Amino acid sequence: MISEQIILIGALLLFISIIISKTSHRLGIPSLLVFLFIGMLAGSEGIGGIYFDDPVVAQFIGIVALVFILFSGGLDTKWTDVKPVLWKGVTLSTAGVVITTLAVGLFINWITGFSLTESLLMGAIVSSTDAAAVFSIFRSQKCGLKNKLEQLLELESGTNDPMAYFMTTTLIFLILNPTTSIGSMVLLLIQSIGLGVVIGVISGKGMIKIINNIKLHVDGLYPVFTIALGFLTFSVTHFLGGNGFLSVYVAALILGNSYFENKDIQLQFFDGMALLMQIIMFLTLGLLVFPSQIIPVMGIGLVISFFLMLIARPLAVFLCLTPFKVPLKDKTFVSWVGIRGAVPIIFATYPIVSSISGGQMIFNLVFFITITSALLQGSTINVLAQYLGLTINKTKQ
Numbered sequence: 001m002i003s004e005q006i007i008l009i010g011a012l013l014l015f016i017s018i019i020i021s022k023t024s025h026r027l028g029i030p031s032l033l034v035f036l037f038i039g040m041l042a043g044s045e046g047i048g049g050i051y052f053d054d055p056v057v058a059q060f061i062g063i064v065a066l067v068f069i070l071f072s073g074g075l076d077t078k079w080t081d082v083k084p085v086l087w088k089g090v091t092l093s094t095a096g097v098v099i100t101t102l103a104v105g106l107f108i109n110w111i112t113g114f115s116l117t118e119s120l121l122m123g124a125i126v127s128s129t130d131a132a133a134v135f136s137i138f139r140s141q142k143c144g145l146k147n148k149l150e151q152l153l154e155l156e157s158g159t160n161d162p163m164a165y166f167m168t169t170t171l172i173f174l175i176l177n178p179t180t181s182i183g184s185m186v187l188l189l190i191q192s193i194g195l196g197v198v199i200g201v202i203s204g205k206g207m208i209k210i211i212n213n214i215k216l217h218v219d220g221l222y223p224v225f226t227i228a229l230g231f232l233t234f235s236v237t238h239f240l241g242g243n244g245f246l247s248v249y250v251a252a253l254i255l256g257n258s259y260f261e262n263k264d265i266q267l268q269f270f271d272g273m274a275l276l277m278q279i280i281m282f283l284t285l286g287l288l289v290f291p292s293q294i295i296p297v298m299g300i301g302l303v304i305s306f307f308l309m310l311i312a313r314p315l316a317v318f319l320c321l322t323p324f325k326v327p328l329k330d331k332t333f334v335s336w337v338g339i340r341g342a343v344p345i346i347f348a349t350y351p352i353v354s355s356i357s358g359g360q361m362i363f364n365l366v367f368f369i370t371i372t373s374a375l376l377q378g379s380t381i382n383v384l385a386q387y388l389g390l391t392i393n394k395t396k397q
Contacts, residue, residue, distance in 0.1 A: 009050065013042060017279050032130075032282050032341050033374050039286015052287040055349040055363075061284045062346035065277035066161070067248055071230045072274035073158045074252025075267055081151040082253075088324050089155030092334075093128075094193075096156070096316040097163040100127040103312035108304060117178075118358060121171040125348050125366050126308060128164035129157045130341025146390050147330055153337050161343055162246035166192050168347045172354050188241075195242025200250025203233040207251060211260045222262045223269040226255075278342070285345045285367075293364050301368035309373060313338035329388045336384055340373035 017035050042048030052058075082089070105123030109116050144150055170185050207229050216222055233251050234244035260266070294301075314335035321331050348366035351359035385391045 013038060013283055014279060017283065033371065035279050035282030036286040039283040040289055040291060043287045045291050050287060055288065055352045058284050058288045059346060059349040059353060062281055062342065065281035066245065066343065067231060067234050068277040069274045070158060070245055070249045071252040072270040074249045075256035075270055077154060077253055077256060079257040081148065082155050085148050085152040085155060088321060089152055089159060091320045092156040093160035094163050096320045097127045097160050097167065099316040099319055100312050101167055103315055104308055107307050111303065112300065117171060117175050121351065122362055122365065124164060124167035124171055126340055126344045126369055127167065128160040128343055129338050130343050144392050145385060146392050149330060149333060149390060153334065158249050162196060162243040164347065165245060166243060168350055172350055172356060175356055176354065191241055192243045193246065195240055196237055196246030197250055199237045199242055200247035201254065203247060204251035204254025207255050208258045208260055219262055223266050226266060281342050285342060289367055294368055297364050297368060301365050302372065305369045305372040308369065309377065329390060333384060333388055333390055336377055337381055339377050340370045344370050
């Protein structure tokens with residue numbers, strides 16, 4: 001009976017989430033908020049009463065979902081669109097993450113009782129924009145953006161998670177091992193990013209050859225086989241000391257810009273799987289949250305959130321894009337599209353799993369900051385784009 005009940009509850013949550021998200025989309029409310037709130041309502045302190053308090057399981061689900069989302073995002077990204085904004089995107093996804101981490105970390109250290117390392121850890125956790133949120137918002141709109149801003153923001157959101165992941169795990173390691181030298185951390189960063197790119201390129205080119213030559217007897221097995229290749233890429237990169245998230249995105253980018261067997265069907269399949277993974281991930285994270293623990297941190301959470309949105313993010317964007325002579329309107333818009341989503345919440349489980357002092361407090365703060373960002377920024381993106389005169393009909397691009 002327990003298995004049947006779990007299936008029933010899961011089916012109902014998925015059904016309700018999809019129906020409500022369709023309505024919320026028309027109202028301009030980001031879908032991720034709908035899924036999170038449904039998870040909270042179904043949780044132990046909600047009307048559903050489902051008790052879930054396992055950050056390890058939530059972290060695992062989040063990692064699996066993120067691999068799907070990044071892989072699907074890479075498949076859908078056209079190299080011809082990315083190439084003109086490549087260095088802008090790379091700068092935002094690397095230097096931008098570092099600048100955001102430092103700015104938010106120093107601010108948190110100044111206004112709270114967290115140590116400098118713990119403050120920087122929180123800054124690192126919220127430093128990346130959310131790929132799932134950005135992909136879903138832009139690809140569901142009838143209007144596009146001028147000056148390839150849509151491609152720039154998608155590239156940034158798809159490639160800044162690896163840097164934020166590295167910063168998060170490195171700072172946790174430094175907290176647990178305070179005698180570690182900064183030099184060794186820099187070398188580890190070079191290794192992580194370098195192996196992520198190299199293995200991603202090798203895997204992407206290898207996927208093309210393997211998928212086109214394996215000749216499976218059932219067409220429906222091709223997406224399953226591609227899933228296996230994607231997770232193999234992630235796992236092998238991780239075990240070799242590279243960044244698995246980066247390698248998955250790079251491999252999918254190469255694969256998506258090449259011909260491979262049943263390409264159209266596979267692209268549709270991975271689009272659907274990415275959406276399903278988003279829903280499962282957000283529902284799980286919603287279940288993990290105890291609203292009664294969020295209320296006490298709302299005040300300081302608002303202060304940090306506004307600092308992140310109005311000072312830290314614009315600072316990072318303007319410093320990173322000024323050398324490229326990007327127009328002021330474009331930089332202003334990119335500054336506002338720093339949507340935080342599921343990724344920071346997933347990364348916020350790492351301090352808890354690692355038994356970092358104050359880990360639960362960090363998680364609660366990050367969760368509230370994410371909701372604030374998604375609600376304020378996610379629901380006003382289109383309005384701001386129109387106000388700045390940056391929208392364009394997609395058929396004219």
